[in-house]
Amino acid sequence: DGGITQSPKYLFRKEGQNVTLSCEQNLNHDAMYWYRQDPGQGLRLIYYSQIVNDFQKGDIAEGYSVSREKKESFPLTVTSAQKNPTAFYLCASSLLAHAYNEQFFGPGTRLTVL
Amino acid sequence: AQKVTQAQTEISVVEKEDVTLDCVYETRDTTYYLFWYKQPPSGELVFLIRRNSFDEQNEISGRYSWNFQKSTSSFNFTITASQVVDSAVYFCAPSLTSGTYKYIFGTGTRLKVLA
Numbered sequence: 001d002g003g004i005t006q007s008p009k010y011l012f013r014k015e016g017q018n019v020t021l022s023c024e025q026n027l028n029h030d031a032m033y034w035y036r037q038d039p040g041q042g043l044r045l046i047y048y049s050q051i052v053n054d055f056q057k058g059d060i061a062e063g064y065s066v067s068r069e070k071k072e073s074f075p076l077t078v079t080s081a082q083k084n085p086t087a088f089y090l091c092a093s094s095l096l097a098h099a100y101n102e103q104f105f106g107p108g109t110r111l112t113v114l
Numbered sequence: 115a116q117k118v119t120q121a122q123t124e125i126s127v128v129e130k131e132d133v134t135l136d137c138v139y140e141t142r143d144t145t146y147y148l149f150w151y152k153q154p155p156s157g158e159l160v161f162l163i164r165r166n167s168f169d170e171q172n173e174i175s176g177r178y179s180w181n182f183q184k185s186t187s188s189f190n191f192t193i194t195a196s197q198v199v200d201s202a203v204y205f206c207a208p209s210l211t212s213g214t215y216k217y218i219f220g221t222g223t224r225l226k227v228l229a
Contacts, residue, residue: 040221040222041222042118042220042221042222043159043205043217043219044219045216045217058216059216088157090157090158090159092159099146099147099209099210099211100147100164100209102149102161102164103159103217104161105158105160106158107156107157107158108157
């Protein structure tokens with residue numbers, strides 16, 4: 001089955017630690033995205049990548065970093081510089097980074113900072 | 115500012131009732147696309163429908179229908195004969211064609227369908 005996988009489902013981190021969230025897709029999509037969702041809120045774009053070895057900051061990139069070394073993988077690192085990292089993180093992909101294309105989402109990772 | 119307003123925070127209906135979810139948006143773009151996504155309790159968003167801004171013909175797809183009116187910047191979504199499995203958070207999301215490509219997500223409407 002084609003789709004997007006995210007791991008882990010739940011993640012706990014101590015303050016001051018960096019943590020990396022995994023996102024893999026086997027849909028052969030060029031574009032991939034990371035969103036953050038806080039309780040009762042919509043999704044906010046952290047980073048997106050239109051193609052391998054390229055990525056762009058979204059609306060709330062501070063304290064986060066990404067890489068896109070392979071087409072199918074787009075890991076997100078939450079650094080200690082992110083002041084309030086506790087949230088639900090969703091990865092998505094689309095065939096192309098075009099306004100027309102619908103996005104396919106993974107099941108999400110819930111990050112809690114202790 | 116470009117933004118989306120989903121004024122209904124939570125709606126409860128009894129199974130088999132029809133329900134309409136409202137969406138009003140603001141954008142400077144003249145061409146854009148409008149999406150509705152569903153987020154069930156499992157967490158992942160699921161694509162439901164897409165509409166472009168240059169065709170105001172309203173459509174029906176199974177139990178889903180939508181009413182797009184560019185003059186009032188509204189894109190309402192209706193579920194006919196609701197079912198318990200429709201219980202979820204629904205997001206309206208315009209997708210812009212100018213500048214940085216991205217969706218603008220509303221805050222969502224939580225729909226509870228009671229048996």
